[in-house]
Amino acid sequence: MSDNFPKARLIELFSAIQGEGLNVGTRQIFIRFAICDLRCQYCDSAHTWQTPPTCKIEQTPGKRDFLNYPNPIELTSLLSWVEKQNQPALHDSISLTGGEPLLHANFLFQFLPEVRKITGLPIYLETGGHRPEELAMVLPYLDSVGMDIKLPSVSGENYWSAHQEFLKLCHDANVETFVKLIVSSQTNPKELELAGELVANCDPKIPIFLQPVTPIPNQPTILAPAPDLVLEWQGLMKRFVKQVRVIPQTHKMIGQL
Template sequence: MTLVTTATANLVEVFSAIQGEGLNVGTRQIFIRFGGCDLRCWFCDSANTWKADSQCRIEETPGQRDFKIYPNPIEEEQLLSWIKQQHQPRLHDSISLTGGEPLLHAKFLQQFLPKLKAITQLPIYLETGGHRPQQLSLILDQLDCIGMDMKLPSVSGEERWLAHKEFLQICIPQKEVFVKLIVSNETTEADLQQARSIIAEVSSEIPVILQPVTPLEGNSPTPPTAEQVLFWQSFFKEALSEVRVIPQTHKMIGQL
C-alpha cells in the first residue's frame, strides 16, 4: 500500500467517545479514524478499515451518534471544520488519530496537525501498529502521546520486530509512549521474551499494557486465562517498571 501524499485523506469516521484502551482509558476523545491498513491481524475488530472506502461518516453532535455520510477523500479544511464542530468547551481531553493505520497518511498529517493543534489546543494521541518508523519521524514533533500496538506473531499473524524496535528508539526520549500487547491463550513464550527484550533494551521505563484479546464472531483467538495473564505480568515486571492489564473497556459499556 502506498502512502497518501496529497492534502486529502481517506477517512472512516469522526466521532466523540470514551477511550477504552491503553493508558488513556476512560478519557473523552475526538476520534479521527483513517481508512487503509497494511497489516492483517487475526484479532482485528476493525477489519472494515483495512481498505479505503468511497465514503466516510461524520458525527454531527458529540457522543450522539447522529452520523452523516460524506464522500472520500476529504480535504483538510473540511476535516478541520468537523473537528471545530466536535470541539465543545471542556468536553474532550485529547484527539485520537486511529485507523486503520494513521501513519499511511503521514504526509497529510504533516500539514494537518499544526492546524489542528492551533484550533483545539488539545493533545494529539496516535494509535498505531508501530511498524512505520520513517513515517512517524515526519509528524513526531506534533504528537503528545503514542500508543504502539506491538504485534506478537502468535496472536496477530504479523512479525515486525525490527520495525517495532526502530519505532520505539525514535520515540524515546522525545515523546510519551506506551506499548500495548494483545494476548490470547495462543500467545507463545518466545514472543513474550522477544517483546520484553526489545522494550527493555530501548527503555525499561516504557509502560506496557497487556490487553486480553476480545472474542469476535466466528473463528477468532480465545482470551487467555487469569493464570496466564498473572504469570505474564510477573514475567514482564522482572525487566520493566510499569506493566498493566487492561481489557477493551469501551466494549464493556456497549460503546462499540
Template sequence: MSVTTTETTTARLVEVFSAIQGEGLNVGTRQIFIRFALCDLRCHFCDSAHTWSVPRTYRVERSPGLRDFETYDNPVSLDLLLKWVQQLNVPGLHDSISLTGGEPLLHSAFLLQFLPQVQKRTGLPIYLETGGHHPQRLALVLPHLNSVGMDLKLPSVSGESYWQEHATFLQRCYKSGVEVFVKVIVSAETDSTELHQAAELVADVNPEIVLFLQPVTPLESVQRHSKINFSAPTPAQVLTWQAEMKRSLKHVRVVPQTHKLLNQL
C-alpha cells in the same frame, strides 16, 4: 519518501466522532476520534477489518456522543476535516484528539499538513494509535504528537512480525520525548517466548516504559474474517505472563478493552 499534492491535501476516512478512550494510558478520557481508512497489516484479532480498504463514504458525528452521523464521499479535504473536528470540539469536553485506524501513518504526508493546523485551532493534544511498524513515516509527524500508543505485534497472536521495525519505532518515540506506551494483545494461544522478546525489546529502550497486556476480545465479527480461531487467555496465563515480564519492565498492566465493556464499539 515522495508524495503527491493529493496525498498532502486529502485523506481517506472511515469516521470522525466523540467517545471515551478504552485502551492504554488514556483509558477513560474523552477524545475526538479521527479514524483513517487503510491498513497494510492483517492481524488475526483485528476488530476493525472494515478499515483495511477505502470505503466510498465516511461518516461524521454532528453532536459529540449522540451518534447522529452524516455521510460524505471520500476523500476528505484538509479544510473539511478541520471543520468536522471543530464542530465536535465543545469547549472543555475533550482531553485530546485520537488518530486511529486502520493505520494513520499511511496518511503521514497529510498529517504533516493537518496536525499543526488542528492543534492551533483546538488547543488539544494529539494522540496517535499505531501498529508501530512505520518508523520513517513516524519521523515526519513526531514533532506534532503529544503521545503515542504503539502496538507490538506478536506473531503467534497477530500473524504479523515486525520486531526490528518496532524497536526502531519505539526508540524514535522515546528519544523525541513524546509520551509513549506499548500495547500487546494476548490470547490463549500466545507464545510466552515472544512475550519475553517483547519485554526485552521495550527494556532495551527504557524499562520504565509502560506496557499493557490486553486480553483479546473474541468477538463474532472478528472470528468471521479471521482464519484463526482464538480465545481469551485464562487468568492463570495472564498472571504468569505479567510476573515474567516484570522481571525486565517496571510497569506491566493488564487492562481489557474497556470501551467494549461499556458497549461502546
C-alpha cells in the same frame, strides 16, 4: 491527488470514551483513518483495511448523529468537523486511529499543526508501530503514542526490527509512549520475553499494557487467555519493565463502540 494538497481517506469521526491503554476512560475526538497494511488475525476493525466510498462524520459529540461524506476528504473539511466537535472542556485529546494513521503521513504533516492551533488539544497516535519513516515526519506534532508490538503467535505479523526503531524514535523525541501487546490463548511466552527485552533495552520505564483479545464471533481460535496465564505473563513482563498493566477493551464492556 497532489502531494501539495493531500487528502485523507477516513472511516469516521466521532466523540467517545477511550477504552484502551494509557488514556483509558478519557474523552477523545476520534479520527479513524481508512486503510491498513497489516492483517492481524484478531483485528476487530477489518472494515478499516480498505477505503469506503464514504465516511461517517458525527455532528454532535456523543450523539451518533452521523452524516456521510464522500472520500477522500479535504484538509479544510476535516478541520472544520473537528472544530465543531471541540466543545469547551469536553475532550481531553484527539485520537488518531485506524486502520493505520501513518499511511496518511503526508496529510498528517499538514493537518496536525493546524488542528492543534484551532483546538489546543493534545494529539494521541494509536499505531501498529511498524512505520518508523512515516512516524519521523509527524513526531514533532504528537504528544503521546500508543504503539503495538505485534506478537507473531497472536497477530500473524512479524515486525520486530521496525518496532525497535519505532520505539527508539518515540523515546528520543521525549513523546509520552506506551506499548500495547494483544494476548490470546495462542500467545507464545517466548515472544513476550522478546517484547519485554525490546522495551527494556530502550527504556524500562516505558509502560506495557497486556490487552486480552476480545473474542471474535465465528472465529473459534480467537480466544482470550485464561486468567492464570494472564497473571503469569504479567509477572514475566515485570522482570523487564516497571509498569505492566492488564486492561481489556473497556469501551466494549460498557457498550461504547
